[in-house]
Each structure stands twice: as structure tokens, then as C-alpha cells.
Amino acid sequence: MFVRIKSKSKDKYNKSVQLVESSRVNGKVVQTIVKHIGVAYNDEQLDELRLLAKSIQITLENVDKESLFQAEELIEDLTLEGKYDQSIYSDEDYNVDIRNLEEESRTITGIHDIYGKLYDELKVGSIIANPARNVSVAKIFKEMVISRIANPDSKRGSVADLEEKYGVEIDLDKVYRMMDKLDDIAIAKLNTLSYNKTKELFGDKIDVIYFDATTIYFESFTEDTGEDALKKNGYSKDLKFNQPQVVLALMVTKEGLPIGYEAFSGDTFDGHTLIPSLKILREKYNIDNVVYVADSGMFNKNNLQELDQLEEHKFNYIVGARIKNISKSIKEQILNMNDYLQLNEDIKVKNITLDNGRKLIVTHSLKRARKDKTDREKGIIKLREKLQKNRSVKTHLSTQGFKKYLQLEETKDEATSCDFTITLNEEKIVQDALWDGLKGLIVNKDSKLTNDEILTQYSNLWQVEESFRITKSDLKIRPVYHWKPSRVKAHLAISFAALFLVRHLEYRVKVQYKKLSPKKIKELLLSVQHSTLVDKTRKIKYAIPSKTNVDINKLYRIMGLKKHTTPYILGKF
Template identity: 45%
Template sequence: MINHVGTADTKQKIDELIALAEAFKTEMRHARLTSKQTSIYPEHRLGTLSDVQSNVHFHASDLSEENRCILGIHDIYGHIYDHLGFSNPFSNPARRIYSAKILKEMVLARIACPKSKRASVEFLSEKFGIDIDLDHVYQMMDKINDRFYENIQQAALSTALKLTGGKLRVLFYDATTLYFESFSEDAFKQNGYSKDMKFNQPQVLLALFVTDHGLPVGYELFPGATFEGHTLVPVLEKLKKRYQLDEVVFVADRGLFSETNLSYLEENNFKYIVGARIKNTTKKLKTEILNEKNYHYLDDKKEQKIATFNQTDIRKLIVHHDPTRAKKDAYDREKAIQKLTQKMGKSKNPKSLLNNFGYKKYIDVKGDTEICINHKKVDADKCWDGLAGLVTNMKDCDPKQLLAHYRGLWQVEESFRINKHDLRMRPIFHWSPKRVQAHIGISFMAFVCVRYLEYRVSVQSQKLSPEEIRKALLQAQASILHDQKSGKRFLLPAKTNSNAQEIYRIMKIKMPKKIMAIK
């Protein structure tokens, strides 16, 4: 047996392992052609590690701890970084060798402990024994250009293709906002609708494509005031140049729902599933949506219901009723009305309540000062509890399968959470558009590495979150010992937890388990 990939007990798991095994076979064939070793036992950044020879003697009293450093991040993510093709993505690699080294350290620092560039430089020195000049970091960022962004996104796409059997089936798309620690605007960072509720701070808009396994394949940055509904077409145009999209199903939430976007997808023969704004349809269609006779149960549990409506010759609307969602809608509305009632009793300026969209739909204005709750509007809103719609041009596809695809949007939502919280892509501390884009590019590279390892661990072993993986690798540490008599240096690894050991095993990287000589 050359390589044990993993075990599986479901068809989906088996398919994932087969795709991963095919990727390994391709890598081994490439390694044979290039005469590279397929088993990964990399030379350590501290020097070459080797077993302590039997004729080497030293006394514990002569040993002093020179340093204590973290091994796991560089051992695992450092290997992944190179493996994914990030080694030197600059447009002129031969002249950017030093910049490429700095870039790698900044990506690994963002994975290990995301901070500002200044704090990252200090962290690398303190925890990893790696000293980098902060000015050199900024110089590296200023050398990043459009070719760089094309290279890292092509590497991300190639990685997703290798892991999923060479073909993309479903792509999830969404956009989010990233705010700045600043209150001044320019042509790039602009005030706009903030998904972080930072309406008084400038922002940029980040659009992202991920696979049904959460693997990123591309991204695009837009000025902060850009309406997210206007982002889909330019992003798809760029993605089309890198990959044949004919058989891909695009899934997006209702923020991308517009006639312009749907027409573009249809004219280019793209399959799509997009969230629909069912309350904004025609009066006739709304009547049909609210007619219970048009619904049937989704499955034998007889809880959820579904209805299908043809909108055009190639487009249909699917409306889904979920009792759990209905309870949540009712609860949210009741809470909103309670808050509104309290504010109406306290507010000296009732018209100020009209600025709140959540309250506004339940309010009536009488004269210049009197505001009251319109209970007819409340009752009308109750009719829509638990209903959600999606529009698609896949008219022959099982509605149950369409709903399953649409529910997969959590993958891109989780991707934003990882980028915003785990990798702290925001707040952004840079001001110039070039530095802002470089910061996002570095963060995207970190995100690709994180998702790659999360996928490998999930398929080959168990589900671990990026944060659980990060904590496990941060605990893979060692003391660097110095023999004061001989001048020799040794590495004494600390005890590691089972998660770290499993990650090393999966990535086939040799974990030091005893004292090693450093040369």
C-alpha cells in the first residue's frame, strides 16, 4: 500500500476520498517526473534536524533554553502554502525572492494570530524567532499587482478542482462589507450599506465564490458604496476566463436577485438558483403564493410544504414553507412590536422611529405628530410567516434537490465568518487602495490554506473547525537547547495533543517526538 487516504461509511464520503486519492496520484506522478520525494520530511527552518548520535554525550546542567518556538504553523501551513502554489506569485518571481519569503511569513502570521502588520512582525519575532523589518513588509505589499491576484486566484481554483475530482458542480456566491478604522472616504473606501452596522465608517465590498465544500475559487473587491446586486456580472466575466462554467450551478441569496442578473445568467446559458423576494412580486402571484391549495408536503414527515410557479418559459419560482421558520418570524415580529411600543412611549420625536426599517412597516402617521401601530399591516405580515422563495431556470430538477443546493449558502456565510473573525480581515488599517487590496490578497491566501487543511482533515479523519486546528498547531512547540560546552544546539519537542498528531499524520509530515540535533 502506497498511501492510506482514509475510511468512509457514506457514498458522499467515499466520493470525496476517491477525488482526494486521484489528486494524490497526480501529485506522485508529477513527483516522479521531477525526481522529487513524495513523502514530506522537510528541512526545518531552524536547521536540519537529525537523531542524536549514540556517541554524542551532554549533561543536563550544561544545557540552557535558547528559545521556545511554535513548530506546528510552519510545519503544516508552511508546507500547504508551498503545495498550493503560493511560493512566489509575484509577476517577476526571479526578482521577488526576498519579497516572496516575507509574503509567506505574513500569511502564516495571519493564520496563527491575525493582527496588524506591525503586531504580526513582533509576533513572528517573539513566537517563531523570525525577524522581519516592518518597512520591508510594506515594500513587499507595494510590489503586488494585478498579475499577483490572478496567480493566487488561479492557485485557489486549481486546488478546488484537484480536491473535487477536476470538476466544479455548484458555486455559491455572496458579498459582504469590510470596514476601516477611519472616517475619511476616497474613491475606493466609501460609506455604504454596512453588513457590520458600521454606517458611519468607510468600507469596501468583498464578493466571494466558494464550492459546495466551502473551498474558495475567486474573489473581487469593489468600492464600498457598490450595490451588491451589481457585482455578479463582472465577477462571473472574470471567472469565465479561468474556467469553463457550462455545467456549474450558481447559487446566491436574494441580494443578487434582479432582472439584470437573471437575464445575464440565462443569456449565457448558466444554471442558477437565486433567492427570491416573494413579497415584491405581482399582486396576482402573491395571491397564488398565499393560497394553501397550491402547496404539497415536501416529504413523508408532512411538516414542510412546497409550491412551484412558472414565471417564464425557462424560469420558475419555488416557495417553501417551514414551520420552524414560521415560529421564528412570529417571534421576531412580536419582539419588534414590543420595542416599537416602548419607544413610542418614550420618544419625544415619534417621527424618528420612521428611520428604522424594522419598525416602519408597522407604523401609520396621523398628522404631524401622531404615530400608531397599524394592526392590519401586522396581520397581513403574519400570512408570510415561514415562507421563503427561490427562482431557478432548472425547471426539470427536483425541488427538494434545489432547496438542498440553496441551503448550502451557509458555506459562503461561514467563509465570511472565518475571514472576518478567525483571520480578522477587518477592520482594515491601511489607507491607500493598493495597500488595501494587498491586505485582502494576503488574507485570501491565508483563507485558502485554512480551508484546504480543514477539508483534508474532515475527509481523512474528523470534522475540526479552523479555530480548533489553529489551537492544536499552536500547541506543537519545542525548546531550542544550547549546549554551553560543545556549542551544539538541540530541539526538545513539547508534548502535543491528539489533534495536532492527527494533522501531522494526515499531511504526512514527520513530527519530532524526541530530542533532535540541529545542524
């Protein structure tokens, strides 16, 4: 099997990428297309399709000959396309009196078809110890991951949903026993799998890793105790400060594909998750010349001192800088706009060497400056309106966002019981306006990246933020209903496995077809259903597939699946 690039037109850049297998027939070599990957219209698309084809080739050449387990009977009947030979049924079997038909069930099949196939291709089930022996554990893990994608809920809710909508029956107690099998060894395998499968898509090379951390709260108000406790109170990004949480650190590529995660106790400061995660990644994988990108929340003196120690091992970093908190002499250089260099129509840039040798890259963006000014002016208008109504200190204690522009002044108003009143600090507003449009990035002193490369790589940090959004909103990783540390870790593993599948499918669809969000893909797959109708008089069971559209058909072709579009017979009984 090999990857073939075939030009479809002599006049335009129009190249088809295929997986082809050679065989000898009657003494002649015959080439058969195993899978059509896609059509490239420029060099970048060609590179992406070629690497994706190579990844699929590796999967096909190493696919297990036998599945680890059989699907539930109903799902097996409806989703394993081509299993039943329709030629054994006569035309008479299809002559149906609709008055004798009764709907037995209506089952969603698209999610299991597509994500089930991708789950098997990426070998997610291999993280279970001895999956061939632990068939039940492997099967339940797969169903819980797919359920997290389809309709995330509590484990009890997921079990009920699988039975009602997907025809899959699972005992809730067995779900919890499966979670107890997701130990540290299985979680380490999941991280390794995600890293290796993502690396395969890019020619075994990952040059940029984006890192961030977030908080996941519990449906509880009590902290855990003990050395291994994860459920702790801390600074909550969800503003649920009275509820314990766990800190989740996530690492993704510039395309948003996850390569690993780590869980920390809820009282861990974001900035303290960076170095442990980098060290863990360093110990697990042989990675050189990797640039780690993180926002300003990761920037503190201790982190950068530790990063100094990693530079000798070729770790590079791009970290957002809090330029207003930097030394006075550096701030003066930042605000001197005379020696900025024009990078493009919107952005000017300046390079400043810090005392420790690190580089500070400062940019001034006209678009960002306009936004900063507009946001500030809107906030000040609201402050002025509020001050006109009431200038008492107590009224403005809770003012958020723009309270830095407020100041206390003594008052001689005998009508009030307070000796102070609130006024606007006009000088502070003028000084703050000087920073409109300015953004700073810290890079290591030995960095060889150009300013353009640094800005481009940092601008892709939204991918990790998007992964967190998908994890929190689409996969609903929060709140956590478990309290045992082992179960909490298992819940995070199931959610990460779901994220792994969701973003890999999103990437395949983008490269082979067009950009479709995970939410849109899920909506399409949830609409793929089968109604099972029974003719009790003639004892024949029929399947009636739902109507599909272009996007759904393309999803099936991308995953190499056939899709029934007309009614067919499931069997006789």
C-alpha cells in the same frame, strides 16, 4: 504511483484508501504504501477520499525537487523533522545537569509545520513572478500568509509577531516591497490556482458555485479619487457608514472551498457585482452547466435580465426572491396554500411560472413559520411596552426591525406639542402573519433541477457566509490600513491566500479524520511549541517539544509529517 482501495473487513463497509507505489526488487514487484489517506465507511466517504488521494498523488508526482528558499535558521532547526541524525550524539551528550541549562527561546512551530507544508503542496508561492529568482519576495509572501492565519494584525504587527513568537525576522520595508509585486498578474494566478486546486479535489468538475459579496472597511475617513480608486463610501454591512470601504465578491464550492474573488470599489451595489464576476469567471475558465447560487441581495430586475443573456451559454442560477415585493397576482398564488405539495414532514412546495418564463419555487416550512411568529411576537411585546411609556413620534423614530407595524394617528392631547401619536397597526400585523414560513427562490426557465435539488443547493449557501465569517473574524481582513489601490489589492490577495489554505486544510481534516473548525485547528497548532535550551558549559543546544494530543498527532499524520515527542539535540557550538 496509484490509488489503492483495500477492504479492512468482510462484514462491514470498511475500506482503506492508500497511495501506493510499485517497484521491482530482485525480479519481484513490491508495493509500498506512500501515504494512508483514510478509511471510508460509506460510498460518499469513499468518493471523497479517492478524489483527495488523486489530488495528493498529482501533487507528489509534480513536486519540485528543490525548495524555493530555505526557512529561517531557528524555524529550520525546529520544524524540519528528521534533518539531524541523532545517532551522531552519544549517551554522554544527553546526560544533562539541569543547573547548567538556560532557555534561549520558546518558539511556536505547529503553524509553520502544517500550513507551511500545505502552502508548498498547493504551490501558493508559484503566483510570484520568477519565484526562483525572487527568493526574498516568495519567502516574505509565505510568511505574511502564514502570519495572517496564525495571528492576523497590521503588517507592522505581523512582522513583530513573527519575530517574537516564531523566530522569523523580516524587514517591514521588504514586506511593502513584496506587496508591490502582487500585481494584477499575480492576483489572476492566485485565482486560477485556487480554482484548479479545488477542481482537482472533485475529479476536475465543479458543478455548483456559491456567490456573495460583503464590505471591508478602512481605518480611515477619507475617500480616494481616480479611476482605479477602491476606497469609497457606500452601504456598509458593518454599519460603518462614515468610513470608506471596498466590496469583496467571493465564490466558493458547496464544501466551502474558495475558487476565486474579485474586488470592487466601495460604492458598488452588491447586486452589481454578480454579473461582472460571472463574466470574469466565464472568460477565465471553460465552465459549462454550472449553477450559481446567491441570496436575495443579488436579486434585482437588471441582474435577472442580464442572466437571461447568459442562459444560452448554459449558465443556471438559484437566487433568493423577495416574494413580498412581487406582483399582486403572484402574491395571491403564493398565499393560496391549497395546492402546495408536501416535500417532507416540514416543508411544502409550490412551483409558479413567472411572466418572463422563469420559475419561482416557493416553500412553506413549519419550523420557519414558528420562528417567524416567535420573533414577531417578541418584537411586538417590546413595541407595546415602549408605547405604554411614551407615544411621542420623536421617541420612536429610531425604532428598528418592527417599525413597519407602527402608524401615525392624529391626537387632540393638548398636553403635547405634537399633533400626532404613534400606535400599532393591528391589520398590518395580521397581514404579515400570512407570510410566516414562506421562502421564494428564482431559477432560470430552462433549469432541469428538481425541487429537492434546488432547495439542497440553496441551503448550502451558508458555506460562502461561513467563508466570509472566517475571513472577517479569524483572518481579520478588516480594517484595511493601506490606501494605495495596489496595496489594498495586495492585502486582499494575502487574505484570500490565507483563506485558501485554511479551508483546504479544514476539508482534508474532515475527510481524513473528523470535523474540526479552522479556529480549533489554529488553537491546536499554536499549542505546538519548542523550547530551545542551551548548556553553555558543554556548548550543546537542546530542543524540548511541547506535549501533544491525539488531534495534533493526527494533523501531522494527515500532512505526512513526523513529530518529535521527546527532547533531542539541535547541535553543538
